[in-house]
Amino acid sequence: MMEQFLENLVEECRGYIGEGNVATYIPELAKMDPNQLGICVISTTGKVYRAGEYMNPFTIQSVVKTIILLQALIDNGVDFVKERIGVEATGKPFDAINMRAGSLESQHINPMVNMGAIAMCSLIKGKTEKEKFERLLNLTRKLACNDKIEVNQDVYLSEKRTGHKNRALAYLLKSYGLIEGDVDEVLDTYFKACSISVNCEDLACIGYCFCSHGKLPRKEERVFESEYATYVNAILTTCGMYDGSGEFAINVGIPAKSGVGGGIMGVVPTRMGIGIFSPELDEKGNSLAGIRVLEKLSKEMYLSIF
Numbered sequence: 152m153m154e155q156f157l158e159n160l161v162e163e164c165r166g167y168i169g170e171g172n173v174a175t176y177i178p179e180l181a182k183m184d185p186n187q188l189g190i191c192v193i194s195t196t197g198k199v200y201r202a203g204e205y206m207n208p209f210t211i212q213s214v215v216k217t218i219i220l221l222q223a224l225i226d227n228g229v230d231f232v233k234e235r236i237g238v239e240a241t242g243k244p245f246d247a248i249n250m251r252a253g254s255l256e257s258q259h260i261n262p263m264v265n266m267g268a269i270a271m272c273s274l275i276k277g278k279t280e281k282e283k284f285e286r287l288l289n290l291t292r293k294l295a296c297n298d299k300i301e302v303n304q305d306v307y308l309s310e311k312r313t314g315h316k317n318r319a320l321a322y323l324l325k326s327y328g329l330i331e332g333d334v335d336e337v338l339d340t341y342f343k344a345c346s347i348s349v350n351c352e353d354l355a356c357i358g359y360c361f362c363s364h365g366k367l368p369r370k371e372e373r374v375f376e377s378e379y380a381t382y383v384n385a386i387l388t389t390c391g392m393y394d395g396s397g398e399f400a401i402n403v404g405i406p407a408k409s410g411v412g413g414g415i416m417g418v419v420p421t422r423m424g425i426g427i428f429s430p431e432l433d434e435k436g437n438s439l440a441g442i443r444v445l446e447k448l449s450k451e452m453y454l455s456i457f
């Protein structure tokens with residue numbers, strides 16, 4: 152019944168395809184087929200529900216900021232991370248240069264904007280940059296219950312070639328002492344992290360781990376501390392959907408994170424993890440049809456936490 156409900160929802164929301172645009176500022180993303188819409192839901196009863204193109208791959212993009220934040224928390228604890236990367240919403244686009252004249256402070260950034268995410272990449276523990284990225288990739292695989300997850304090399308190289316604004320943000324961070332280590336190496340970790348290839352089921356599983364405060368589906372093993380899920384879920388609620396987070400909180404009302412690859416990871420605390428994919432974005436950078444699916448799902452199933 153749930154699967155049929157999701158099928159109907161996907162078919163209905165395919166009608167919104169054509170109203171948005173696929174991201175083009177990363178040349179490789181412009182090649183995505185816009186006619187894709189998929190969803191996977193993993194509920195805490197242990198059931199997995201799928202509909203549409205739930206198996207199609209896409210790059211994780213900004214959804215990885217949740218995993219970078221988690222890795223930074225696991226490696227450094229709450230106090231250290233909070234001191235360096237602020238937690239207040241900026242109300243500005245994800246790639247904004249947000250600072251007052253003459254100073255850049257931790258309160259000008261948060262973990263869900265590019266500056267915060269790039270700074271957090273330098274907080275991941277590891278002897279070399281390669282080791283740091285491997286640890287992040289392994290955490291992603293663990294949370295997604297999928298050890299086949301890899302980087303999409305074409306997207307990675309495309310981002311690296313064209314990511315001049317991210318480079319500018321990173322050097323600005325460095326000049327204010329908010330990046331440890333070599334800037335280009337830290338950026339490389341960030342570009343690779345954004346280019347990790349996933350599908351809806353992977354995102355649903357990662358969302359599940361946050362909804363269950365650190366447990367994998369159908370397992371008792373705890374992958375991370377419950378207090379880290381509280382931290383991440385709270386940040387997702389206020390900053391997860393770019394500068395559309397307030398509107399999303401009213402209309403959907405769950406912690407969620409979107410990425411310019413068209414993915415959205417939803418977390419319904421204690422109830423379910425959700426993965427959605429549709430490449431066309433609205434003007435804020437969120438998957439347009441994906442948000443419509445989430446709105447309808449939330450209303451039908453009373454998912455809003457508010």
Ligand code: GLU
Nearest residue numbers: 212213245345410411412
């Ligand atoms: N790699 C992208 C960037 O940094 C991620 C942006 C996003 O998904 O919001 O520009």
